[in-house]
Amino acid sequence: MKVEVIRYTPHESKNGKLIGFADVSFDGVLVVKGIRLLNGENGKFIAPPSKPRNNKPNQYDDIVYFTKEGSDLKKKVLDEILDAADETEGTSKGKKSKLDF
Numbered sequence: 001m002k003v004e005v006i007r008y009t010p011h012e013s014k015n016g017k018l019i020g021f022a023d024v025s026f027d028g029v030l031v032v033k034g035i036r037l038l039n040g041e042n043g044k045f046i047a048p049p050s051k052p053r054n055n056k057p058n059q060y061d062d063i064v065y066f067t068k069e070g071s072d073l074k075k076k077v078l079d080e081i082l083d084a085a086d087e088t089e090g091t092s093k094g095k096k097s098k099l100d101f
Contacts, residue, residue: 002027003076008084022081037081046078
């Protein structure tokens, strides 16, 4: 499966956990917008887009997620997002590809 970051936007957060946001294309037929790149205690990781849970303050539901069988794909997505983040390091500008939707 071809995985491509079509947009990456760095983010400066006060607590230092959120690094940036990415929109990722899968085989050029599906785009997932708003994947977050985060700094954790064990290194960098990705989190899927989420929405607030109804009537539950500070609780969120993932809109999409990787299954256990998708761990290789999740690693591939993380690697692609890390590459995009490296390309924009030291700048406030993000990355856009020609596949921008």
